[in-house]
Amino acid sequence: MIIRDPTLAILRWVGCHSARSIVMAVALLLVSTRAYAQPTDALGKLSPLDYYEIRNLYSAFSNSFDTGNASGLANTFTKDGTFSGAISKNEPEPIASLVHRVSIMAPRKRPVGTYHLVMTINVTATTYGARGQCYEMLYDGTRDDLGHFVGTPVYCDDMIVKTDTGWRFKSRSEFLSDNETAASDGSRK
Amino acid sequence: MEENACKMQQNEFMLSCRVSRQKSNLPRLGRLLIAVCFIFVSTVSAQAEPAKRPIKLTAEDYAEIYNLYSQYSETFDTGDTEGRIAVFAPNGTMDSYLSDHVPYSMEKMRDMMKNSVRKPRPVGGHLLTNIHITPTADGVDATCYAMLGGGTPDAHGKYIADPAFYTDKLVKTPLGWRFKSREVWLAEEEYGVKP
Numbered sequence: 001m002i003i004r005d006p007t008l009a010i011l012r013w014v015g016c017h018s019a020r021s022i023v024m025a026v027a028l029l030l031v032s033t034r035a036y037a038q039p040t041d042a043l044g045k046l047s048p049l050d051y052y053e054i055r056n057l058y059s060a061f062s063n064s065f066d067t068g069n070a071s072g073l074a075n076t077f078t079k080d081g082t083f084s085g086a087i088s089k090n091e092p093e094p095i096a097s098l099v100h101r102v103s104i105m106a107p108r109k110r111p112v113g114t115y116h117l118v119m120t121i122n123v124t125a126t127t128y129g130a131r132g133q134c135y136e137m138l139y140d141g142t143r144d145d146l147g148h149f150v151g152t153p154v155y156c157d158d159m160i161v162k163t164d165t166g167w168r169f170k171s172r173s174e175f176l177s178d179n180e181t182a183a184s185d186g187s188r189k
Numbered sequence: 190m191e192e193n194a195c196k197m198q199q200n201e202f203m204l205s206c207r208v209s210r211q212k213s214n215l216p217r218l219g220r221l222l223i224a225v226c227f228i229f230v231s232t233v234s235a236q237a238e239p240a241k242r243p244i245k246l247t248a249e250d251y252a253e254i255y256n257l258y259s260q261y262s263e264t265f266d267t268g269d270t271e272g273r274i275a276v277f278a279p280n281g282t283m284d285s286y287l288s289d290h291v292p293y294s295m296e297k298m299r300d301m302m303k304n305s306v307r308k309p310r311p312v313g314g315h316l317l318t319n320i321h322i323t324p325t326a327d328g329v330d331a332t333c334y335a336m337l338g339g340g341t342p343d344a345h346g347k348y349i350a351d352p353a354f355y356t357d358k359l360v361k362t363p364l365g366w367r368f369k370s371r372e373v374w375l376a377e378e379e380y381g382v383k384p
Binding site for chain 2 (some may be wrong): 022047050058059063110113116118121139146147149151
């Protein structure tokens with residue numbers, strides 16, 4: 001019998017003689033191709049709009065924190081979100097704790113006293129959404145002898161997920177330079 | 190007897206008249222109620238304007254708006270008066286401590302910048318960050334933080350930049366996104382220090 005189709009010829013050559021075995025072989029081929037392609041899909045892909053919305057999320061955090069807007073701050077996190085920073089001794093705490101601390105501050109129209117200036121935001125697509133890393137200059141109203149405001153450099157490492165209502169922080173970890181320097185020379189409190 | 194019969198007839202007549210009046214008043218009351226309801230509903234619906242939904246921003250919008258903020262700094266810090274005015278809508282306004290927070294027009298801005306010197310590059314200037322964009326029905330409400338630094342060092346030989354906060358309104362014009370209004374508050378002002 002002459003087999004004109006080269007694919008069929010190959011399948012018969014590898015031992016698939018019946019129609020059932022050919023179907024099985026093709027199905028196996030498709031499954032294996034899909035399995036091979038899986039890691040790329042799992043990494044996730046961010047659109048340009050995702051990148052901008054994530055940047056906006058970072059700004060929303062600073063704005064709501066610095067204006068004492070507790071509900072606005074809560075809205076930048078998922079309900080099960082966590083925050084860790086100097087105040088929690090770098091241990092993750094439920095977002096409700098941070099929101100409570102901010103709710104004690106008097107709400108105001110503009111930031112006064114505390115300024116979180118976020119920059120150098122590095123967004124990486126991940127399986128869960130995005131990892132965000134950023135630098136920050138944190139001002140708390142401290143001034144030097146010439147009257148200039150003195151800020152502290154901060155580094156943040158965050159887990160960000162896309163929810164039905166947009167991108168939200170699942171976790172934020174804030175590292176103040178003061179603590180990092182102290183940690184490196186063993187004097188961290 | 191006759192008199193009594195006559196009075197009874199009169200009473201019956203009066204009663205029948207009252208009942209018939211009540212019968213005819215029922216539909217009248219109903220009509221009145223319907224009319225009142227109609228007037229109330231139409232008045233309320235006329236007063237409550239249809240809620241305008243916020244516009245949906247595309248990635249291109251975000252990119253343009255971010256660029257507009259950079260253009261503002263660049264033009265301001267290199268003394269490019271016309272370039273700085275061009276980032277505003279023609280009827281745009283600016284306000285700061287320089288105007289005691291009274292919004293001023295682009296004409297006034299031109300006048301205020303008439304002595305500014307063109308520079309090839311900024312020295313110090315407006316470092317903007319935390320741009321936060323909220324779409325509205327008419328455009329965008331936005332805020333941003335800034336580090337405002339002078340081009341000359343302080344007594345310790347250091348270049349200093351102090352925090353500031355901008356509150357802005359932006360509109361999309363045929364030429365692209367433009368500031369409709371900008372208001373800036375310096376940290377010094379917030380602490381009651383004259384900048």
